[in-house]
Amino acid sequence: MRLFYSIANDENWWENANIESMLVARGLTTSQLSKCADIVRTAVDNTLNCNHGKWILKSRDVAHTEYALTIKSKDDLSNIILDRFFIENNEAWIIDYKIILDQEIKPEQYYPQLNHYNKALSKIHTIPINMALYFPLQKVFHVL
DSSP: OHHHHHHHHOTTGGGGOOHHHHHHHTTOOHHHHHHHHHHHHHHHHHHHTSHHHHHHHSOOSSEEEEEEEEEEOSSOEEEEEEEEEEEETTEEEEEEEOOOSSSOOOGGGGHHHHHHHHHHHHTTOOSOEEEEEEETTTTEEEEO
């Protein structure tokens, strides 16, 4: 989520953010704007007021938000973007944000995606790699 990129780089950014303008710039129509802006505000507020959310976004020497990588497989290249990646206590962390509105949270459905990310990072890093999902609307942090 691009918002978390901005917040991770400047913790005061959120105070002056114009969510509606950002959503319009991404192509949302007026009819979608109010509901989507409320969802975004709730997700960010929950993250900033949750111990796990604060831990995910805290400043570190090695930390990336929307970390883009290109992976070479047997015959082609593929691009991935990690929502949040950081190294803490000589361990790498991959954090994937998930916005789930009304469905039941089923972390297992995201395991293949995170395992793909883990495989890509294991070619770059030799330290242990942890993976987690963060559901900001529910303030749920799930370590795989």
